[in-house]
Amino acid sequence: MNRFTYARAEQVGDAVSAAMQRRAATFIAGGTNLVDLMKENVARPDHLIDINRLPLQQVEETEDGGLRVGALVTNADLAYHPLVEARYPLLSRAILSGASAQLRNMATTGGNLLQRTRCFYFYDTATPCNKREPGSGCPAITGQNRNHAILGASEHCIATHPSDMCVALAALEAVVRVTGKGGERRVPFAELHRLPGDMPERDTTLEPGDLITAVELPPGRFAEHCTYLKVRDRASYAFALVSVAAAVELAGGTIKEARVALGGVAHKPWRDRTAEALLRGKAASTEAFQEVAEALLQDAQGYRHNGFKMALAKRAIVRALGEAVSGRQAS
Amino acid sequence: MSASERTVATEGTTAAPATSHTITLTINGAKKQVEVAPWTTLLDLLRESLHLTGAKKGCDHGQCGACTVLVDGKRVNSCLTLAIVKDGAEVTTIEGLSAGDALHPLQQAFIDHDAFQCGYCTPGQICSAEGLIREKRAKTADDVRELMSGNLCRCGAYSNIVAAIEEVMGACTRERDGRGNGQGRHAVGGGRGEER
Numbered sequence: 428m429n430r431f432t433y434a435r436a437e438q439v440g441d442a443v444s445a446a447m448q449r450r451a452a453t454f455i456a457g458g459t460n461l462v463d464l465m466k467e468n469v470a471r472p473d474h475l476i477d478i479n480r481l482p483l484q485q486v487e488e489t490e491d492g493g494l495r496v497g498a499l500v501t502n503a504d505l506a507y508h509p510l511v512e513a514r515y516p517l518l519s520r521a522i523l524s525g526a527s528a529q530l531r532n533m534a535t536t537g538g539n540l541l542q543r544t545r546c547f548y549f550y551d552t553a554t555p556c557n558k559r560e561p562g563s564g565c566p567a568i569t570g571q572n573r574n575h576a577i578l579g580a581s582e583h584c585i586a587t588h589p590s591d592m593c594v595a596l597a598a599l600e601a602v603v604r605v606t607g608k609g610g611e612r613r614v615p616f617a618e619l620h621r622l623p624g625d626m627p628e629r630d631t632t633l634e635p636g637d638l639i640t641a642v643e644l645p646p647g648r649f650a651e652h653c654t655y656l657k658v659r660d661r662a663s664y665a666f667a668l669v670s671v672a673a674a675v676e677l678a679g680g681t682i683k684e685a686r687v688a689l690g691g692v693a694h695k696p697w698r699d700r701t702a703e704a705l706l707r708g709k710a711a712s713t714e715a716f717q718e719v720a721e722a723l724l725q726d727a728q729g730y731r732h733n734g735f736k737m738a739l740a741k742r743a744i745v746r747a748l749g750e751a752v753s754g755r756q757a758s
Numbered sequence: 759m760s761a762s763e764r765t766v767a768t769e770g771t772t773a774a775p776a777t778s779h780t781i782t783l784t785i786n787g788a789k790k791q792v793e794v795a796p797w798t799t800l801l802d803l804l805r806e807s808l809h810l811t812g813a814k815k816g817c818d819h820g821q822c823g824a825c826t827v828l829v830d831g832k833r834v835n836s837c838l839t840l841a842i843v844k845d846g847a848e849v850t851t852i853e854g855l856s857a858g859d860a861l862h863p864l865q866q867a868f869i870d871h872d873a874f875q876c877g878y879c880t881p882g883q884i885c886s887a888e889g890l891i892r893e894k895r896a897k898t899a900d901d902v903r904e905l906m907s908g909n910l911c912r913c914g915a916y917s918n919i920v921a922a923i924e925e926v927m928g929a930c931t932r933e934r935d936g937r938g939n940g941q942g943r944h945a946v947g948g949g950r951g952e953e954r
Binding site: 428433455459462463465466477503526527528529662664 | 799820826832833834835838839840889893903907908
Protein backbone atom coordinates (compact mmCIF):
# COMPACT_ATOMS: atom_id res chain seq x y z
CA MET A 428 0.00 0.00 0.00
CA ASN A 429 1.23 3.51 -0.73
CA ARG A 430 1.60 5.91 2.19
CA PHE A 431 -1.23 8.31 2.96
CA THR A 432 -2.53 10.63 5.62
CA TYR A 433 -5.79 10.13 7.45
CA ALA A 434 -8.45 12.38 8.92
CA ARG A 435 -11.89 11.70 10.31
CA ALA A 436 -14.80 13.83 9.10
CA GLU A 437 -17.50 14.77 11.59
CA GLN A 438 -19.81 16.66 9.22
CA VAL A 439 -20.88 16.06 5.62
CA GLY A 440 -19.77 19.57 4.64
CA ASP A 441 -16.32 19.05 6.16
CA ALA A 442 -15.89 15.78 4.29
CA VAL A 443 -16.83 17.36 0.98
CA SER A 444 -14.56 20.40 1.41
CA ALA A 445 -11.69 18.17 2.52
CA ALA A 446 -12.14 16.08 -0.62
CA MET A 447 -12.28 19.19 -2.80
CA GLN A 448 -8.94 20.38 -1.48
CA ARG A 449 -6.91 17.36 -2.48
CA ARG A 450 -7.18 15.70 -5.82
CA ALA A 451 -5.91 12.32 -4.63
CA ALA A 452 -8.00 12.22 -1.46
CA THR A 453 -10.57 9.45 -1.14
CA PHE A 454 -13.46 8.82 1.21
CA ILE A 455 -13.32 5.59 3.17
CA ALA A 456 -16.41 3.91 4.64
CA GLY A 457 -16.56 0.09 4.79
CA GLY A 458 -13.33 -0.08 2.82
CA THR A 459 -13.97 -3.59 1.51
CA ASN A 460 -13.16 -2.68 -2.09
CA LEU A 461 -10.95 0.36 -1.49
CA VAL A 462 -8.50 -1.32 0.90
CA ASP A 463 -8.25 -4.27 -1.45
CA LEU A 464 -7.50 -1.95 -4.39
CA MET A 465 -4.94 -0.11 -2.26
CA LYS A 466 -3.20 -3.38 -1.44
CA GLU A 467 -3.03 -4.08 -5.18
CA ASN A 468 -1.66 -0.59 -5.87
CA VAL A 469 -4.61 0.05 -8.14
CA ALA A 470 -5.91 2.78 -5.83
CA ARG A 471 -3.22 5.12 -4.54
CA PRO A 472 -4.90 7.85 -2.51
CA ASP A 473 -2.58 10.29 -0.71
CA HIS A 474 -5.21 11.05 1.91
CA LEU A 475 -8.14 9.13 3.38
CA ILE A 476 -11.19 10.95 4.68
CA ASP A 477 -12.94 8.62 7.11
CA ILE A 478 -16.69 9.22 6.77
CA ASN A 479 -17.80 6.45 9.13
CA ARG A 480 -18.83 8.88 11.90
CA LEU A 481 -21.08 10.98 9.66
CA PRO A 482 -24.77 10.84 10.60
CA LEU A 483 -25.75 8.77 7.56
CA GLN A 484 -26.69 5.54 9.35
CA GLN A 485 -30.49 5.68 9.26
CA VAL A 486 -33.16 3.88 7.30
CA GLU A 487 -36.29 6.04 7.43
CA GLU A 488 -39.60 6.31 5.67
CA THR A 489 -40.07 9.26 3.35
CA GLU A 490 -43.20 11.41 3.09
CA ASP A 491 -44.23 9.83 -0.18
CA GLY A 492 -44.20 6.35 1.35
CA GLY A 493 -40.75 5.41 0.13
CA LEU A 494 -37.59 4.73 2.07
CA ARG A 495 -34.45 6.79 2.56
CA VAL A 496 -31.35 4.70 3.20
CA GLY A 497 -28.35 6.50 4.69
CA ALA A 498 -25.15 5.99 2.74
CA LEU A 499 -23.45 4.32 5.71
CA VAL A 500 -26.11 1.67 6.33
CA THR A 501 -24.30 -1.63 5.86
CA ASN A 502 -25.35 -4.09 3.20
CA ALA A 503 -26.34 -6.59 5.92
CA ASP A 504 -28.43 -4.09 7.87
CA LEU A 505 -30.18 -2.99 4.69
CA ALA A 506 -30.89 -6.50 3.43
CA TYR A 507 -32.31 -7.57 6.80
CA HIS A 508 -34.21 -4.35 7.55
CA PRO A 509 -37.86 -5.28 8.21
CA LEU A 510 -39.19 -2.57 5.86
CA VAL A 511 -36.84 -3.66 3.09
CA GLU A 512 -37.76 -7.31 3.54
CA ALA A 513 -41.46 -6.44 3.49
CA ARG A 514 -41.60 -3.83 0.74
CA TYR A 515 -38.47 -4.36 -1.34
CA PRO A 516 -37.67 -8.08 -1.19
CA LEU A 517 -35.96 -7.66 -4.58
CA LEU A 518 -33.36 -5.43 -2.97
CA SER A 519 -32.96 -7.67 0.04
CA ARG A 520 -32.46 -10.70 -2.16
CA ALA A 521 -30.01 -8.99 -4.49
CA ILE A 522 -27.84 -7.82 -1.60
CA LEU A 523 -27.81 -11.26 0.03
CA SER A 524 -26.74 -12.86 -3.23
CA GLY A 525 -23.55 -10.83 -3.21
CA ALA A 526 -20.26 -11.08 -1.31
CA SER A 527 -20.02 -12.93 2.02
CA ALA A 528 -21.63 -12.34 5.39
CA GLN A 529 -18.43 -10.69 6.66
CA LEU A 530 -18.21 -8.33 3.71
CA ARG A 531 -21.91 -7.45 3.95
CA ASN A 532 -21.35 -6.51 7.60
CA MET A 533 -18.66 -4.06 6.50
CA ALA A 534 -19.70 -2.73 3.09
CA THR A 535 -21.97 0.29 2.99
CA THR A 536 -24.80 1.42 0.72
CA GLY A 537 -22.81 4.31 -0.76
CA GLY A 538 -19.70 2.22 -1.18
CA ASN A 539 -21.55 -0.56 -2.97
CA LEU A 540 -22.61 1.96 -5.63
CA LEU A 541 -19.00 3.06 -6.11
CA GLN A 542 -17.22 -0.28 -6.15
CA ARG A 543 -14.91 -0.81 -9.09
CA THR A 544 -14.98 -3.53 -11.73
CA ARG A 545 -13.35 -6.90 -10.99
CA CYS A 546 -11.83 -7.09 -14.50
CA PHE A 547 -8.55 -9.02 -14.14
CA TYR A 548 -6.64 -6.46 -16.18
CA PHE A 549 -7.93 -3.56 -14.10
CA TYR A 550 -6.59 -5.32 -11.01
CA ASP A 551 -3.27 -6.39 -12.51
CA THR A 552 -0.94 -3.38 -12.57
CA ALA A 553 1.51 -5.30 -14.78
CA THR A 554 -0.95 -5.05 -17.69
CA PRO A 555 -2.38 -2.08 -19.56
CA CYS A 556 -5.92 -0.96 -18.70
CA ASN A 557 -7.74 2.10 -19.98
CA LYS A 558 -9.79 2.31 -16.82
CA ARG A 559 -6.72 2.29 -14.58
CA GLU A 560 -4.35 4.13 -16.92
CA PRO A 561 -6.27 6.04 -19.59
CA GLY A 562 -4.82 5.49 -23.05
CA SER A 563 -2.82 2.39 -22.17
CA GLY A 564 -5.12 -0.07 -23.93
CA CYS A 565 -7.61 -2.83 -23.14
CA PRO A 566 -6.15 -6.35 -23.11
CA ALA A 567 -9.54 -7.80 -22.16
CA ILE A 568 -10.95 -7.23 -25.64
CA THR A 569 -8.63 -9.88 -27.05
CA GLY A 570 -7.76 -11.64 -23.79
CA GLN A 571 -9.52 -13.34 -20.88
CA ASN A 572 -12.98 -11.87 -21.31
CA ARG A 573 -15.30 -14.56 -20.06
CA ASN A 574 -16.66 -12.26 -17.34
CA HIS A 575 -16.90 -9.19 -19.50
CA ALA A 576 -19.59 -7.02 -21.03
CA ILE A 577 -21.84 -7.92 -23.94
CA LEU A 578 -23.85 -4.69 -23.91
CA GLY A 579 -22.83 -1.03 -24.09
CA ALA A 580 -19.08 -1.72 -24.21
CA SER A 581 -16.63 0.34 -26.26
CA GLU A 582 -13.37 -0.22 -28.07
CA HIS A 583 -11.71 1.19 -24.94
CA CYS A 584 -13.26 -0.96 -22.21
CA ILE A 585 -15.44 -4.04 -21.86
CA ALA A 586 -15.51 -4.16 -18.06
CA THR A 587 -18.70 -4.91 -16.12
CA HIS A 588 -20.10 -3.32 -13.01
CA PRO A 589 -19.88 -5.98 -10.28
CA SER A 590 -22.72 -4.99 -7.93
CA ASP A 591 -25.87 -7.04 -7.32
CA MET A 592 -27.46 -4.37 -5.13
CA CYS A 593 -27.21 -1.83 -7.94
CA VAL A 594 -29.11 -4.09 -10.33
CA ALA A 595 -32.05 -4.12 -7.92
CA LEU A 596 -31.76 -0.37 -7.33
CA ALA A 597 -31.87 0.21 -11.09
CA ALA A 598 -35.03 -1.87 -11.39
CA LEU A 599 -36.61 -0.05 -8.45
CA GLU A 600 -35.65 3.35 -9.91
CA ALA A 601 -33.93 4.55 -6.79
CA VAL A 602 -32.64 8.09 -6.49
CA VAL A 603 -29.15 8.86 -5.19
CA ARG A 604 -28.67 11.87 -2.95
CA VAL A 605 -25.33 13.56 -3.44
CA THR A 606 -23.66 16.47 -1.68
CA GLY A 607 -20.94 18.24 -3.62
CA LYS A 608 -19.48 21.59 -4.54
CA GLY A 609 -22.83 23.05 -5.52
CA GLY A 610 -24.73 21.70 -2.49
CA GLU A 611 -27.15 18.82 -2.47
CA ARG A 612 -28.70 17.18 -5.52
CA ARG A 613 -30.70 14.10 -6.48
CA VAL A 614 -29.40 11.79 -9.18
CA PRO A 615 -31.80 9.26 -10.77
CA PHE A 616 -30.19 5.84 -10.51
CA ALA A 617 -29.99 5.38 -14.27
CA GLU A 618 -27.86 8.54 -14.46
CA LEU A 619 -25.35 7.57 -11.76
CA HIS A 620 -23.32 4.96 -13.59
CA ARG A 621 -22.12 5.56 -17.13
CA LEU A 622 -21.02 3.54 -20.12
CA PRO A 623 -17.28 3.42 -20.80
CA GLY A 624 -17.21 5.25 -24.15
CA ASP A 625 -13.82 6.90 -24.52
CA MET A 626 -13.54 7.68 -20.79
CA PRO A 627 -13.63 4.27 -19.09
CA GLU A 628 -11.70 5.72 -16.14
CA ARG A 629 -14.99 7.32 -15.10
CA ASP A 630 -17.41 4.78 -13.63
CA THR A 631 -20.00 7.35 -12.63
CA THR A 632 -21.20 10.85 -13.37
CA LEU A 633 -20.10 12.07 -9.93
CA GLU A 634 -17.65 14.98 -9.77
CA PRO A 635 -14.58 15.32 -7.53
CA GLY A 636 -15.63 15.95 -3.95
CA ASP A 637 -19.13 14.53 -4.42
CA LEU A 638 -20.32 12.46 -1.47
CA ILE A 639 -23.26 10.06 -1.69
CA THR A 640 -25.34 10.71 1.43
CA ALA A 641 -28.39 8.49 0.84
CA VAL A 642 -30.30 6.30 -1.56
CA GLU A 643 -34.04 6.88 -1.81
CA LEU A 644 -36.48 4.20 -2.84
CA PRO A 645 -39.85 5.12 -4.32
CA PRO A 646 -42.90 3.50 -2.66
CA GLY A 647 -42.69 -0.28 -3.08
CA ARG A 648 -45.06 -1.62 -5.76
CA PHE A 649 -43.36 -4.88 -6.64
CA ALA A 650 -43.10 -6.73 -3.33
CA GLU A 651 -45.38 -9.58 -4.46
CA HIS A 652 -43.98 -10.02 -7.94
CA CYS A 653 -40.25 -9.71 -8.06
CA THR A 654 -37.18 -11.87 -8.15
CA TYR A 655 -33.42 -11.59 -8.35
CA LEU A 656 -31.89 -14.39 -10.34
CA LYS A 657 -28.12 -14.65 -10.23
CA VAL A 658 -26.18 -17.07 -12.42
CA ARG A 659 -22.56 -17.68 -11.42
CA ASP A 660 -19.77 -20.23 -11.39
CA ARG A 661 -20.27 -21.15 -7.71
CA ALA A 662 -23.47 -21.46 -5.71
CA SER A 663 -22.36 -18.72 -3.32
CA TYR A 664 -19.79 -15.96 -2.96
CA ALA A 665 -19.08 -15.32 -6.63
CA PHE A 666 -19.78 -12.43 -8.97
CA ALA A 667 -22.58 -12.79 -11.47
CA LEU A 668 -22.00 -14.04 -14.97
CA VAL A 669 -25.50 -12.80 -15.61
CA SER A 670 -28.07 -11.58 -13.14
CA VAL A 671 -31.64 -10.41 -13.60
CA ALA A 672 -33.74 -8.21 -11.36
CA ALA A 673 -37.33 -8.66 -12.49
CA ALA A 674 -40.28 -6.80 -11.01
CA VAL A 675 -43.84 -6.88 -12.27
CA GLU A 676 -47.02 -5.06 -11.36
CA LEU A 677 -50.14 -6.97 -12.32
CA ALA A 678 -53.66 -5.63 -12.87
CA GLY A 679 -56.17 -8.41 -13.18
CA GLY A 680 -54.62 -10.94 -15.52
CA THR A 681 -52.43 -8.49 -17.37
CA ILE A 682 -49.11 -6.81 -16.78
CA LYS A 683 -49.41 -3.16 -15.85
CA GLU A 684 -45.70 -2.53 -15.60
CA ALA A 685 -42.56 -4.63 -15.83
CA ARG A 686 -39.00 -3.78 -14.93
CA VAL A 687 -36.00 -5.85 -15.99
CA ALA A 688 -32.46 -4.91 -15.01
CA LEU A 689 -29.42 -6.98 -15.91
CA GLY A 690 -26.16 -7.39 -14.03
CA GLY A 691 -22.86 -8.87 -15.19
CA VAL A 692 -23.39 -7.80 -18.79
CA ALA A 693 -22.42 -4.12 -18.95
CA HIS A 694 -20.47 -1.24 -17.44
CA LYS A 695 -23.63 -0.33 -15.53
CA PRO A 696 -26.83 -2.09 -14.48
CA TRP A 697 -28.57 -2.55 -17.83
CA ARG A 698 -32.14 -1.55 -18.54
CA ASP A 699 -34.10 -1.02 -21.72
CA ARG A 700 -37.43 0.70 -21.19
CA THR A 701 -38.53 0.07 -24.75
CA ALA A 702 -38.10 -3.65 -24.22
CA GLU A 703 -39.90 -3.52 -20.87
CA ALA A 704 -42.80 -1.65 -22.47
CA LEU A 705 -43.46 -4.65 -24.72
CA LEU A 706 -45.06 -6.33 -21.71
CA ARG A 707 -47.44 -3.51 -20.84
CA GLY A 708 -51.04 -4.58 -21.09
CA LYS A 709 -50.16 -8.13 -22.04
CA ALA A 710 -50.99 -11.38 -20.30
CA ALA A 711 -47.97 -13.08 -18.81
CA SER A 712 -46.63 -15.78 -21.10
CA THR A 713 -43.33 -17.38 -21.96
CA GLU A 714 -43.66 -16.03 -25.51
CA ALA A 715 -44.09 -12.47 -24.22
CA PHE A 716 -41.07 -12.87 -21.94
CA GLN A 717 -39.00 -14.24 -24.83
CA GLU A 718 -39.90 -11.19 -26.89
CA VAL A 719 -38.60 -8.93 -24.12
CA ALA A 720 -35.43 -10.99 -23.80
CA GLU A 721 -34.77 -10.77 -27.54
CA ALA A 722 -35.33 -7.01 -27.49
CA LEU A 723 -33.05 -6.50 -24.48
CA LEU A 724 -30.22 -8.44 -26.10
CA GLN A 725 -30.66 -7.34 -29.71
CA ASP A 726 -27.55 -5.14 -29.68
CA ALA A 727 -25.44 -7.55 -27.63
CA GLN A 728 -21.94 -8.33 -28.83
CA GLY A 729 -19.96 -11.29 -27.57
CA TYR A 730 -16.19 -11.59 -27.42
CA ARG A 731 -14.07 -14.70 -27.66
CA HIS A 732 -14.93 -16.18 -24.26
CA ASN A 733 -18.21 -14.57 -23.26
CA GLY A 734 -20.53 -15.19 -26.19
CA PHE A 735 -22.41 -17.68 -24.01
CA LYS A 736 -23.75 -14.78 -21.97
CA MET A 737 -26.15 -13.78 -24.76
CA ALA A 738 -28.15 -17.02 -24.64
CA LEU A 739 -27.71 -17.22 -20.88
CA ALA A 740 -29.08 -13.73 -20.36
CA LYS A 741 -32.11 -14.40 -22.53
CA ARG A 742 -32.97 -17.59 -20.67
CA ALA A 743 -32.38 -15.93 -17.32
CA ILE A 744 -34.71 -13.08 -18.26
CA VAL A 745 -37.49 -15.47 -19.27
CA ARG A 746 -37.08 -17.50 -16.10
CA ALA A 747 -36.89 -14.45 -13.82
CA LEU A 748 -40.00 -12.84 -15.32
CA GLY A 749 -41.88 -16.12 -14.94
CA GLU A 750 -40.87 -16.38 -11.31
CA ALA A 751 -41.70 -12.75 -10.65
CA VAL A 752 -45.20 -13.12 -12.10
CA SER A 753 -45.90 -16.35 -10.22
CA GLY A 754 -44.47 -14.90 -7.02
CA ARG A 755 -42.30 -17.96 -6.65
CA GLN A 756 -38.69 -17.02 -6.09
CA ALA A 757 -35.83 -18.99 -7.52
CA SER A 758 -33.89 -21.24 -5.21
CA MET B 759 -6.46 12.35 17.94
CA SER B 760 -4.13 15.16 18.96
CA ALA B 761 -2.96 17.85 16.62
CA SER B 762 0.60 16.64 16.66
CA GLU B 763 -0.48 13.23 15.46
CA ARG B 764 -2.18 14.39 12.36
CA THR B 765 -0.18 17.34 11.26
CA VAL B 766 3.15 16.24 10.14
CA ALA B 767 3.33 17.92 6.86
CA THR B 768 0.81 17.11 4.30
CA GLU B 769 1.99 19.90 2.03
CA GLY B 770 4.84 19.74 -0.43
CA THR B 771 6.18 16.70 -2.15
CA THR B 772 8.96 15.79 0.21
CA ALA B 773 7.03 15.97 3.45
CA ALA B 774 6.45 12.70 5.24
CA PRO B 775 2.87 11.92 6.16
CA ALA B 776 1.93 11.34 9.77
CA THR B 777 2.73 7.73 10.42
CA SER B 778 1.48 7.24 13.93
CA HIS B 779 -1.91 7.70 15.50
CA THR B 780 -3.04 6.63 18.94
CA ILE B 781 -6.29 4.68 18.99
CA THR B 782 -8.18 2.86 21.70
CA LEU B 783 -9.61 -0.60 21.20
CA THR B 784 -11.23 -3.00 23.62
CA ILE B 785 -9.67 -6.30 22.65
CA ASN B 786 -11.13 -9.45 24.17
CA GLY B 787 -12.52 -7.36 27.00
CA ALA B 788 -9.35 -5.39 27.80
CA LYS B 789 -9.09 -1.74 26.86
CA LYS B 790 -5.86 -0.96 25.05
CA GLN B 791 -4.23 2.15 23.63
CA VAL B 792 -2.18 1.33 20.58
CA GLU B 793 -0.10 3.20 18.03
CA VAL B 794 -1.02 2.54 14.45
CA ALA B 795 -0.07 3.85 11.04
CA PRO B 796 -3.07 4.83 8.89
CA TRP B 797 -2.38 1.85 6.62
CA THR B 798 -2.14 -0.74 9.41
CA THR B 799 -4.87 -3.32 9.01
CA LEU B 800 -6.65 -4.66 12.05
CA LEU B 801 -5.22 -8.08 11.20
CA ASP B 802 -1.62 -6.84 11.18
CA LEU B 803 -2.21 -4.93 14.39
CA LEU B 804 -3.57 -8.03 16.12
CA ARG B 805 -0.87 -10.35 14.86
CA GLU B 806 2.26 -8.21 14.70
CA SER B 807 1.78 -5.70 17.52
CA LEU B 808 -0.52 -7.43 19.96
CA HIS B 809 0.75 -10.96 19.29
CA LEU B 810 -2.75 -12.34 18.95
CA THR B 811 -1.90 -14.76 16.17
CA GLY B 812 -5.18 -16.69 16.22
CA ALA B 813 -6.61 -14.69 13.34
CA LYS B 814 -4.76 -15.86 10.25
CA LYS B 815 -3.53 -14.11 7.14
CA GLY B 816 -4.71 -16.35 4.34
CA CYS B 817 -5.40 -14.42 1.15
CA ASP B 818 -5.15 -10.91 2.67
CA HIS B 819 -7.88 -9.81 0.25
CA GLY B 820 -11.13 -10.68 2.01
CA GLN B 821 -11.71 -13.82 0.01
CA CYS B 822 -10.83 -16.66 2.38
CA GLY B 823 -12.18 -15.59 5.79
CA ALA B 824 -9.18 -16.88 7.79
CA CYS B 825 -8.81 -13.40 9.33
CA THR B 826 -12.42 -13.21 10.57
CA VAL B 827 -12.89 -11.50 13.94
CA LEU B 828 -15.86 -9.83 15.62
CA VAL B 829 -15.91 -6.03 15.69
CA ASP B 830 -18.67 -4.61 17.89
CA GLY B 831 -20.20 -8.07 17.85
CA LYS B 832 -20.23 -8.47 14.07
CA ARG B 833 -18.00 -10.73 12.02
CA VAL B 834 -15.70 -8.89 9.62
CA ASN B 835 -12.58 -9.54 7.55
CA SER B 836 -9.82 -7.98 9.65
CA CYS B 837 -7.48 -7.96 6.63
CA LEU B 838 -9.69 -5.41 4.87
CA THR B 839 -10.25 -3.31 7.98
CA LEU B 840 -7.94 -0.39 8.65
CA ALA B 841 -7.36 -0.37 12.41
CA ILE B 842 -7.55 3.41 12.61
CA VAL B 843 -11.10 3.40 11.29
CA LYS B 844 -12.17 1.22 14.25
CA ASP B 845 -10.92 3.58 16.97
CA GLY B 846 -13.13 2.97 20.01
CA ALA B 847 -14.47 -0.40 18.86
CA GLU B 848 -14.68 -3.73 20.69
CA VAL B 849 -12.78 -6.52 19.01
CA THR B 850 -13.18 -10.20 19.81
CA THR B 851 -10.70 -12.68 18.41
CA ILE B 852 -10.56 -16.46 18.74
CA GLU B 853 -8.38 -15.90 21.83
CA GLY B 854 -11.27 -14.07 23.50
CA LEU B 855 -14.01 -16.62 22.91
CA SER B 856 -13.12 -19.16 25.56
CA ALA B 857 -13.72 -18.41 29.23
CA GLY B 858 -10.24 -19.14 30.57
CA ASP B 859 -9.60 -22.81 29.95
CA ALA B 860 -13.27 -23.54 29.38
CA LEU B 861 -13.73 -23.90 25.66
CA HIS B 862 -16.39 -21.95 23.85
CA PRO B 863 -19.19 -24.31 22.73
CA LEU B 864 -18.16 -23.83 19.11
CA GLN B 865 -14.57 -24.79 19.92
CA GLN B 866 -15.79 -27.92 21.67
CA ALA B 867 -18.16 -28.74 18.82
CA PHE B 868 -15.39 -28.36 16.25
CA ILE B 869 -13.35 -30.91 18.23
CA ASP B 870 -16.30 -33.24 18.71
CA HIS B 871 -17.17 -33.18 15.01
CA ASP B 872 -13.59 -33.32 13.73
CA ALA B 873 -14.30 -30.08 11.87
CA PHE B 874 -10.77 -29.42 10.70
CA GLN B 875 -7.63 -31.04 9.40
CA CYS B 876 -4.76 -28.55 9.22
CA GLY B 877 -6.58 -26.03 11.40
CA TYR B 878 -5.44 -22.90 9.60
CA CYS B 879 -8.93 -21.70 8.74
CA THR B 880 -10.41 -22.78 12.08
CA PRO B 881 -10.10 -19.53 14.10
CA GLY B 882 -11.80 -17.68 11.25
CA GLN B 883 -14.43 -20.40 10.89
CA ILE B 884 -15.25 -20.27 14.60
CA CYS B 885 -15.37 -16.47 14.81
CA SER B 886 -17.52 -16.43 11.69
CA ALA B 887 -19.83 -19.10 13.14
CA GLU B 888 -20.14 -17.07 16.35
CA GLY B 889 -21.14 -14.08 14.22
CA LEU B 890 -23.62 -16.24 12.31
CA ILE B 891 -25.24 -17.45 15.53
CA ARG B 892 -25.55 -13.92 16.87
CA GLU B 893 -27.14 -12.81 13.59
CA LYS B 894 -29.92 -15.41 14.11
CA ARG B 895 -30.56 -15.76 10.38
CA ALA B 896 -29.51 -19.35 9.78
CA LYS B 897 -32.24 -21.93 10.36
CA THR B 898 -31.13 -24.89 8.26
CA ALA B 899 -27.92 -26.59 7.18
CA ASP B 900 -28.35 -24.93 3.78
CA ASP B 901 -28.54 -21.55 5.50
CA VAL B 902 -25.34 -22.35 7.38
CA ARG B 903 -23.58 -23.30 4.16
CA GLU B 904 -24.72 -20.12 2.43
CA LEU B 905 -23.92 -17.81 5.36
CA MET B 906 -20.52 -19.43 5.95
CA SER B 907 -19.48 -19.13 2.30
CA GLY B 908 -17.01 -16.39 3.20
CA ASN B 909 -14.85 -18.96 5.01
CA LEU B 910 -12.87 -21.31 2.84
CA CYS B 911 -11.41 -24.59 4.10
CA ARG B 912 -8.68 -25.89 1.83
CA CYS B 913 -8.81 -29.29 3.56
CA GLY B 914 -12.48 -29.59 2.70
CA ALA B 915 -13.81 -30.18 6.20
CA TYR B 916 -17.03 -28.41 5.29
CA SER B 917 -19.52 -31.12 6.15
CA ASN B 918 -18.12 -31.46 9.68
CA ILE B 919 -17.92 -27.68 10.08
CA VAL B 920 -21.61 -27.40 9.18
CA ALA B 921 -22.45 -30.20 11.64
CA ALA B 922 -20.49 -28.49 14.44
CA ILE B 923 -22.19 -25.15 13.84
CA GLU B 924 -25.63 -26.75 13.59
CA GLU B 925 -25.13 -28.42 16.95
CA VAL B 926 -24.30 -25.17 18.73
CA MET B 927 -26.96 -23.30 16.79
CA GLY B 928 -29.50 -25.87 17.96
CA ALA B 929 -28.36 -25.48 21.56
CA CYS B 930 -28.72 -21.71 21.27
CA THR B 931 -32.18 -21.97 19.76
CA ARG B 932 -33.27 -24.31 22.55
CA GLU B 933 -31.88 -21.94 25.13
CA ARG B 934 -33.66 -18.97 23.59
CA ASP B 935 -36.87 -20.96 23.68
CA GLY B 936 -36.33 -21.71 27.37
CA ARG B 937 -35.48 -25.36 26.85
CA GLY B 938 -31.72 -25.10 27.07
CA ASN B 939 -29.23 -26.66 29.40
CA GLY B 940 -26.94 -23.67 29.44
CA GLN B 941 -24.38 -25.03 27.02
CA GLY B 942 -24.94 -22.26 24.58
CA ARG B 943 -24.27 -19.49 27.04
CA HIS B 944 -21.24 -18.04 25.36
CA ALA B 945 -22.74 -18.00 21.96
CA VAL B 946 -25.95 -16.31 22.90
CA GLY B 947 -24.41 -13.84 25.34
CA GLY B 948 -24.52 -11.03 22.86
CA GLY B 949 -23.76 -8.44 25.53
CA ARG B 950 -20.42 -7.70 23.95
CA GLY B 951 -21.88 -6.59 20.71
CA GLU B 952 -23.14 -3.03 20.74
CA GLU B 953 -24.78 -2.29 17.44
CA ARG B 954 -24.05 1.03 15.94
